[in-house]
Amino acid sequence: SQTIHQWPATLVQPVGSPLSLECTVEGTSNPNLYWYRQAAGRGLQLLFYSVGIGQISSEVPQNLSASRPQDRQFILSSKKLLLSDSGFYLCAWGGQGNEKLFFGSGTQLSVL
Amino acid sequence: RKEVEQDPGPFNVPEGATVAFNCTYSNSASQSFFWYRQDCRKEPKLLMSVYSSGNEDGRFTAQLNRASQYISLLIRDSKLSDSATYLCVVTLVAGFKTIFGAGTRLFVKA
Numbered sequence: 288s289q290t291i292h293q294w295p296a297t298l299v300q301p302v303g304s305p306l307s308l309e310c311t312v313e314g315t316s317n318p319n320l321y322w323y324r325q326a327a328g329r330g331l332q333l334l335f336y337s338v339g340i341g342q343i344s345s346e347v348p349q350n351l352s353a354s355r356p357q358d359r360q361f362i363l364s365s366k367k368l369l370l371s372d373s374g375f376y377l378c379a380w381g382g383q384g385n386e387k388l389f390f391g392s393g394t395q396l397s398v399l
Numbered sequence: 400r401k402e403v404e405q406d407p408g409p410f411n412v413p414e415g416a417t418v419a420f421n422c423t424y425s426n427s428a429s430q431s432f433f434w435y436r437q438d439c440r441k442e443p444k445l446l447m448s449v450y451s452s453g454n455e456d457g458r459f460t461a462q463l464n465r466a467s468q469y470i471s472l473l474i475r476d477s478k479l480s481d482s483a484t485y486l487c488v489v490t491l492v493a494g495f496k497t498i499f500g501a502g503t504r505l506f507v508k509a
């Protein structure tokens with residue numbers, strides 16, 4: 288069966304520090320991968336999605352970047368965090384062909 | 400205009416009530432449609448897919464109207480455990496983008 292791992296669960300970082308969140312998927316190949324952010328009390332904002340290794344589409348200009356170095360690995364990064372980067376970050380995977388998404392357990396990021 | 404719009408809520412209903420959520424989407428090329436459920440501080444989980452013919456899963460019924468670009472979710476005989484945020488989700492054909500609505504909060508009270 289397929290599983291998705293996302294870590295860490297909670298992260299507190301100072302303004303200006305770097306960020307690296309990692310997500311890995313097991314039990315499937317060539318998945319579509321997604322990074323979403325959810326601000327407190329708000330909906331999910333699509334940040335990046337990837338349909339293959341090295342293929343990244345960015346939805347919102349911002350202080351973040353994403354990379355897909357391996358088929359089942361998706362990384363969210365920032366060189367210098369801003370206060371506005373705080374939020375609940377969710378990684379998700381989906382099958383090819385517009386199928387449903389399955390989410391990791393999320394990372395609650397607080398930038399202070 | 401947002402790509403996916405939902406009733407803002409919150410909906411406060413007693414146990415046993417029937418409650419309906421509505422959702423509209425702006426891109427006529429949208430291909431797939433879903434309802435997700437999200438509990439507080441947890442990841443969203445798929446509740447059900449939505450098909451043009453309408454579909455039912457126990458107490459939950461979903462409807463899709465492509466002409467009006469409208470999706471609905473009906474919950475019958477509400478349970479306390481149905482309290483959550485319900486997210487309307489649309490996937491576009493091109494690029495495999497999946498867009499979430501802001502969600503509708505439901506509180507079911509005894």
